[in-house]
Amino acid sequence: xxxxxxxxxxxxxxxxxxxxxxLAGVSRFQYPxxxxxxxxxxxxxxxxxxxxxxxxxxxxxxxxxxxxxxxxHYLQGNYYAEKKIxxxxxLLKKAGVEPGRLRLEWVSASEGERFAGVxxxxxxxxxxxxxxxxxxxxxxxxxxAAADYSLRILATKEKELLEEGNKYxxxxxxxxxxxxxxxxxxxxxxxxxxxxxxxxxxxVKEIASELNLKPNVVFRHILDLKRYELIEAHEIRDNTPxxxxxxxxxxx
Amino acid sequence: MTEELRIGVFICHxxxxxxxxxxxxAVVEYASTLENVVYAExxxxxxxxxxxxxxxxxIHEHELxxxxxxxxxxxxxxxxxxxxxxxxxxxxxxxxxxxxxDQCSWVHMHEPEFATEKAKDLVRMGVAKAARLEPLEELTSxxxxxxxxxxxxxxxxxxxxxxxxxxxxxxxxxxGSEMGGLxxxxxxxxxxxxxxxxxxxxxxKAVEEHERVELHLSSSIKDVEGYVxxxxxxxxxxxxxxxxxxxxxxxxxxxxxLEPEGLYEYDGEKVITQLQLEEKLRREDLNRxxxxxxxxxxxAGARGEVVKYCSKICCMNAIKNAKxxxxxxxxxxVFIAHNELQAYGEEYELYYRDAKKAGVRFLxxxxxxxxxxxxxxxxxxxxxxxxxxxxxxxxxxxxxVLSTPLVQNPDxxxxxxxLKVPLxxxxxxxxxxxxxxxxxxxxxxxxxxxxAQGPKDIEESISQGYAAASRATIxxxxxxxxxxxxxxxxxxxxxxxxxxxxxxxxxxxxxVVETEExxxxxxxxxxxxxxxxxxxxxxxxxxKMQHYTDDQLIAQERTAFVTEREVVS
Ligand SMILES: Cc1cc2nc3c(=O)[nH]c(=O)nc-3n(C[C@H](O)[C@H](O)[C@H](O)COP(=O)(O)OP(=O)(O)OC[C@H]3O[C@@H](n4cnc5c(N)ncnc54)[C@H](O)[C@@H]3O)c2cc1C
Ligand code: SF4
Ligand code: SF4
Numbered sequence: 001x002x003x004x005x006x007x008x009x010x011x012x013x014x015x016x017x018x019x020x021x022x023l024a025g026v027s028r029f030q031y032p033x034x035x036x037x038x039x040x041x042x043x044x045x046x047x048x049x050x051x052x053x054x055x056x057x058x059x060x061x062x063x064x065x066x067x068x069x070x071x072x073h074y075l076q077g078n079y080y081a082e083k084k085i086x087x088x089x090x091l092l093k094k095a096g097v098e099p100g101r102l103r104l105e106w107v108s109a110s111e112g113e114r115f116a117g118v119x120x121x122x123x124x125x126x127x128x129x130x131x132x133x134x135x136x137x138x139x140x141x142x143x144x145a146a147a148d149y150s151l152r153i154l155a156t157k158e159k160e161l162l163e164e165g166n167k168y169x170x171x172x173x174x175x176x177x178x179x180x181x182x183x184x185x186x187x188x189x190x191x192x193x194x195x196x197x198x199x200x201x202x203x204v205k206e207i208a209s210e211l212n213l214k215p216n217v218v219f220r221h222i223l224d225l226k227r228y229e230l231i232e233a234h235e236i237r238d239n240t241p242x243x244x245x246x247x248x249x250x251x252x
Numbered sequence: 253m254t255e256e257l258r259i260g261v262f263i264c265h266x267x268x269x270x271x272x273x274x275x276x277x278a279v280v281e282y283a284s285t286l287e288n289v290v291y292a293e294x295x296x297x298x299x300x301x302x303x304x305x306x307x308x309x310x311i312h313e314h315e316l317x318x319x320x321x322x323x324x325x326x327x328x329x330x331x332x333x334x335x336x337x338x339x340x341x342x343x344x345x346x347x348x349x350x351x352x353x354d355q356c357s358w359v360h361m362h363e364p365e366f367a368t369e370k371a372k373d374l375v376r377m378g379v380a381k382a383a384r385l386e387p388l389e390e391l392t393s394x395x396x397x398x399x400x401x402x403x404x405x406x407x408x409x410x411x412x413x414x415x416x417x418x419x420x421x422x423x424x425x426x427x428g429s430e431m432g433g434l435x436x437x438x439x440x441x442x443x444x445x446x447x448x449x450x451x452x453x454x455x456x457k458a459v460e461e462h463e464r465v466e467l468h469l470s471s472s473i474k475d476v477e478g479y480v481x482x483x484x485x486x487x488x489x490x491x492x493x494x495x496x497x498x499x500x501x502x503x504x505x506x507x508x509x510l511e512p513e514g515l516y517e518y519d520g521e522k523v524i525t526q527l528q529l530e531e532k533l534r535r536e537d538l539n540r541x542x543x544x545x546x547x548x549x550x551x552a553g554a555r556g557e558v559v560k561y562c563s564k565i566c567c568m569n570a571i572k573n574a575k576x577x578x579x580x581x582x583x584x585x586v587f588i589a590h591n592e593l594q595a596y597g598e599e600y601e602l603y604y605r606d607a608k609k610a611g612v613r614f615l616x617x618x619x620x621x622x623x624x625x626x627x628x629x630x631x632x633x634x635x636x637x638x639x640x641x642x643x644x645x646x647x648x649x650x651x652x653v654l655s656t657p658l659v660q661n662p663d664x665x666x667x668x669x670x671l672k673v674p675l676x677x678x679x680x681x682x683x684x685x686x687x688x689x690x691x692x693x694x695x696x697x698x699x700x701x702x703x704a705q706g707p708k709d710i711e712e713s714i715s716q717g718y719a720a721a722s723r724a725t726i727x728x729x730x731x732x733x734x735x736x737x738x739x740x741x742x743x744x745x746x747x748x749x750x751x752x753x754x755x756x757x758x759x760x761x762x763x764v765v766e767t768e769e770x771x772x773x774x775x776x777x778x779x780x781x782x783x784x785x786x787x788x789x790x791x792x793x794x795x796k797m798q799h800y801t802d803d804q805l806i807a808q809e810r811t812a813f814v815t816e817r818e819v820v821s
Contacts, residue, residue, distance in 0.1 A: 009812045011805075014327070022325045025354030033366040036373050036812040037355055039326065040800055041738070044756075045784030049793070050802065054809040057819075074783035075684075075694055075758040084788060116359065149750075149791035156752050156789045 006126045008035040009054050010063035013043045015073040016108050017065025023112030024119075031119035034126070035063060043067070043104075044077025048088040048146040048155070051102060055092070056139045061101045061126035065115075068106040078106065080156065087155040090181060091142040094189040097134050100125060141192040148188050154181065191221045198225075201234035201242040257288040259382050260316035261375060262307055264298035264323035266353050271296075273357035275368040279322070282372045286379045287816040290314055298323050304336045311340040318382040322350035322375050343387035345737060345799060350378035373812060380811040380819070384804045388737040391777055395481035395499040395727045400425060402473065402667070405433020406452075406710055407702025408504030409459050410717030411724070416464035418721070420728045423496050424459065425468045425487065431456050433506045434703075439533040441710060442572035443603050468494075476501070476670045479779045480697025481733045500697040500724045501671065503681055504717065505664060507703035510553045510656040517625040522632055523652040526569050533576060543584060543650040546577060547634045549623050550590035552654035556619065561678050563657030563707040567594040568603070570655045575607040587613045587647055589623045589636045615645070625652055658707040672760035673698055680706045691720040694758050696733070696779065699723050738799040739780035740787055742773045746794035749773065753786035753795060762786050762795075 012018040018039050024031065040046060043066025054062050064085055066078040082104060089099035103122055107115050145151060158177060165171035172180065190213060197207055204222060208215040222243060225231045234244040261283040265271030276294050284292040291314040295303040298321055310316060319342065321333050326349035334344035352371040360367040397420050401412040404426035412424040430436065431452075438448035459465055471489040478484050483501055487494040509527045512518045520528065526548075532538055548570045554563050567590065574586040593614070595604040608614070617623055621637040624644075632652055635644035660679040668675050673693040676682035681704045684694040691699050701716035702708070708716070727733055740762065742753075749771030751764045761779035764771050773794070784797035793802070810819045 007813050009809055019327060022327060022351075022354040025325075025358035028358055028361065030361060031359055033356075033360040033363055033370045036370070036377060037351070038377070038805060038808045038812075039351075040784065040805070042783035042785060045788055045797060045800055045805075047788035047793075047802065047805075050788075050805050050809060053806055054812075057810045058813050059809075074781060074785065076756070077758075077783050077785045080756055080785050080789060147793060152789065152791040153750075153752060156756060 006034055006060040006123065006131065007058060008061040008063060008123065008126060009059045010035045010037045010065060011040050011043070011046045011050075012037055012065040013045075013067060013073070013078075014039055014041050016067035016071065017043075017105070017115070019109035020065070020107040020111045020115040023109065024116045025112075027112045029113055029116035031116040032123040034123050035119060042072065042074050042077035043081035044072075044074065044079075044084075046081060046084065048084045048091070048151075049143055051085070051088045052091060052095075052139065052143040052146050055097065055101070055132060055134070056136070056143060058132070060129070060132045061103070061122065063122055064102075064104045065107050066104070068108055071106075071108065079159070083155045083158050087151055087181070087185070088146060090185040091146055091151075091189065094145075094185060095134055095138040095142040097132060097139070098129055101129060101132065137193070137196055141189055141196055144192045144195070145185070145188040148192070150184060151188055154184055190217065191225060194218060194221050195225060195230060195245055198231050198243055198245040201237075201244040203237065203240045203242045205240065255317060257318060257383050258290045258314065258316050259286075259288045259318040259320060259379055260307070260310050260314060261286075261289055261292040261320045261322065261379065262298050262303070262310075263292070263294045263352075263375070264303070264321065265294060265296050266323060266357075267297065270323070270353045270357045273361055273364050273367050274352060274371045275364070278368055279352075279371050279375060283375050283379070286376060287820075288318075288383050289379055291316060299329055299332060304332075307333070307336050308340040311337070311342055317342065318346050318348070318385060320348045320350060320375070320378045320382050322352045322371065322378065324353045325349075325351050325355075345388040346382075346385050348378045348382040348385060350374050376815065377808045377811050380807040380816050381804045383816070384801070384807055386798070388798055390734055390737040392732045392734040393481050393778055394732055395730065396483075396497050397728050397731070398422065398498045399500050399502065399724050399728065400483070400485050400496060400498045401502045401504055403433065403504035403506055403702070403704065404428075404431040404459075404467070404469075405504060405506040405702060405713070406435055406455070407506070407704075407713040407717040407720075408433070408502070409455055410714045411502050411504055411701055411721040412465050413455075413459055413462060414718055414721035415725060415728075416462045418725050418729075419464075420725065421464050421466070423466050423468060423485075423498065425471050425473065425485075427470070427472050429470050431459065431467070431469075434508075434527075435710070437527055437531060439530045440572070440576060442568050443599055445572075445576070473667060473670060479776055480695075480727060481778070483697065499728050500699070502720045502724055503667070503671070503673070503693075503698065503700040503704050504702045504720070505661060505667065505681075505704045507658040507680070507707065508661055510558060510659045512553050512558075512654050512656050515553055515557070516549060516623070516652065516654055517627070517632070518654060522650070523625060523654065525654050525656050526566065526573060529573055529651075529653045533573065538577065538581075538584075538651075541650075545647070545649045546574070546584060546586045546651045546653060547647050547649040548574060548586070548588045548653040548655060549625075549634065550588065550593075550655045551619070551622070552656045554657035555591070557622070559657055559659060559678065561657070561707075562592075562594065564594055565707050565709045566655035566657060567592075568600060568709065570653070571595065571604050571607045571612070573653070574612040575603075575610050578607070578610040578612055582611060585613070586611070587615055587634075587636075589615045589617055589634065589647075591617060591619050658703055660704075664704070671695070671698055673700075678706065680704065691716055691723055695760055697727060733778060735778040736780065736782045738782040739777050740775050740782070740784060740795050740797045742775055743794045743796065744769065744772045746792050747772045747790075748792055748794075750791055753790050756785050756789045758783075758785075
């Protein structure tokens with residue numbers, strides 16, 4: 001394939017979008033050959049960690065295709081997919097990547113022509129954005145953050161928080177939910193960035209200047225990471241303590 | 253994995269369908285260079301008997317332990333190739349499908365070079381996945397050949413009798429002391445106007461006399477566990493605990509009439525509900541009380557007042573009762589204040605016209621200006637807003653009848669939790685699919701019928717009773733259920749028992765249970781449908797979705813543009 005061709009990976013659910021793609025074939029609707037399709041049984045299967053890993057390994061765009069709302073073969077899988085993809089987009093943004101490189105579409109088994117249309121459109125969009133650019137460290141941090149329990153809980157519980165409220169009965173508005181999501185994503189992302197930095201011992205000040213964060217923010221994360229036993233104090237250097245990651249937490 | 257990987261790749265020409273666009277020999281050559289591939293060949297038609305023979309003999313000759321076919325779509329041909337692998341002694345789940353026709357040669361017909369490159373990439377991804385495939389087993393389990401029907405209203409009685417007539421044993425469980433449900437309290441039934449009492453008596457007798465129906469009156473369900481084929485239902489029957497083992501369950505718990513507390517001056521005496529009116533009509537005490545004017549108010553508490561939905565049967569009820577009053581005593585004035593009128597179908601339309609002919613007066617009000625009931629000089633007056641005159645029409649009334657909607661029983665919530673089946677927005681039991689699976693729950697082995705699912709009349713309740721019974725009879729008659737091989741599994745060493753997985757599974761297939769190590773999630777294989785949503789939601793990533801494992805998907809995704817060697821290093 002020529003250098004300038006963009007690379008796209010698609011995860012399509014077996015019952016709707018994959019079938020729609022088959023129908024595009026049976027009907028000979030032509031579309032650009034940039035996407036490599038991976039079949040999953042349900043769009044709800046697609047883990048944000050896997051999406052981000054796909055970018056980490058060089059995809060310029062990632063496409064997720066599921067059933068239209070209400071048509072999910074497994075009832076609600078596509079609903080959860082939507083939340084997970086939203087989470088992945090927020091993390092992409094953190095890693096400095098355009099969220100438009102990740103696209104979720106509902107395509108039914110009868111929408112062969114539409115599938116081809118969506119393929120043309122998405123390929124064009126990615127071509128416009130050009131080859132993906134990111135700092136490996138940043139994308140890795142996004143990947144690990146997506147594996148973190150706090151973001152995973154939030155992605156799953158969003159509907160409940162919006163509709164039924166938390167355990168204190170506080171119902172969130174859309175605006176509050178967005179703020180909560182953004183805050184949590186920023187927190188987790190920063191923490192993971194620090195964790196990855198601490199593959200070698202560093203002080204709070206060093207981390208703060210390398211990551212362009214306020215020292216008090218870094219310090220707060222350091223305390224948290226210590227509490228969860230992810231890092232430990234290393235040695236005192238020039239009167240300042242340094243820290244190091246305990247477990248080598250990386251992308252598998 | 254200790255065994256050496258020996259992958260065989262078969263690339264199909266599909267006549268000219270693939271071969272006419274994709275350079276198949278080049279793809280075969282490329283495939284044979286891939287990690288772990290020990291054999292690659294091309295076939296004119298891999299799905300032909302020669303093609304299948306070629307796969308089988310290659311499995312033997314080259315000791316293949318993974319097979320990749322690159323051809324059409326798994327949606328039509330996967331079962332065939334899996335069966336072929338099985339015939340050759342290979343576990344069918346060690347087979348991987350690559351689609352280079354529907355999603356490659358057919359859609360990139362004018363770009364053969366790109367299509368060939370794409371085919372190579374797809375084959376590489378398939379090989380990477382194949383290297384990580386694990387053998388899986390399909391399980392079957394026996395079905396206890398009997399059923400439980402919960403609720404002995406008309407729909408539950410119909411279902412129970414139908415299953416019994418099909419030759420299976422049924423337990424009919426009723427919380428009340430008698431069968432019949434709501435019908436016990438009705439006077440005459442639309443559209444036939446036969447007496448509810450007579451209609452019921454024949455049916456109750458048939459149920460009582462059937463040798464394969466075991467009736468449990470004054471019984472409530474304490475607990476339900478198990479899955480399709482093997483449910484254990486714990487009952488409290490008149491204070492005695494009983495345990496029943498059955499193959500499947502039908503929910504026929506009906507509904508109740510909304511009690512219009514605080515609406516339209518409701519007092520249960522002068523302002524009553526349709527159900528209370530039916531009781532009065534049964535006792536024939538309308539004439540005795542010198543009633544001259546009756547006003548019925550439709551949609552009382554429905555369509556946005558208390559509940560959002562239209563209860564569907566109340567218009568016909570009102571028309572029926574108004575007509576019966578009028579026919580018994582033409583001197584009584586009967587008004588029906590309504591917004592829309594649901595009298596669908598020719599039969600009901602004619603019934604409505606008959607009521608008009610009998611002298612029932614219909615008055616339409618806008619939904620935003622519902623009628624108001626007030627007292628004036630000790631008399632009741634109903635103000636009905638007239639849409640064209642743009643003013644209230646005051647109607648004097650000796651009796652106001654509120655047509656209130658059917659609503660879910662308050663204890664349905666408990667039952668839905670015990671059975672792990674959902675209630676919908678309107679709190680009625682929620683079927684798997686409105687059109688395609690109207691009497692199934694998403695959970696295998698549990699079905700529903702009658703007004704438990706939403707307002708409906710007797711005819712519809714009976715049809716659903718038959719439908720649910722016939723659905724429930726399928727596993728009973730078959731004697732076994734087979735489960736998917738592609739299911740999820742929990743790594744108990746990682747799971748922390750948070751229950752997120754349980755909350756996303758639509759089938760109640762994964763549940764948090766107490767173990768010696770503490771609370772852990774557990775998958776019931778027969779219930780799992782293999783969507784994998786639990787896996788991508790698990791906060792500890794402790795769930796493995798077989799055949800679509802993280803490991804396998806990541807291998808596919810990473811090899812989309814680079815080789816396995818680059819990924820592994
Ligand atoms: C005022 C009025 C007039 C009507 N008139 C007509 C008419 O003329 N013609 C017509 O076609 N339809 C009419 N209908 C509708 C008709 O009543 C329903 O279609 C019918 O009753 C539905 O039957 P069912 O078996 O689904 O529910 P139900 O009749 O409600 O029976 C449900 C049964 O389940 C039992 N139950 C509930 N929960 C449990 C539990 N947890 N455990 C065990 N048992 C339980 C209940 O005790 C009850 O016996 C009328 C309805 C109303 C309200
Ligand atoms: S979501 Fe994961 S950690 Fe939580 S109970 Fe389920 S398997 Fe265990
Ligand atoms: S894979 Fe789907 S059906 Fe199976 S346990 Fe998980 S969520 Fe439930």
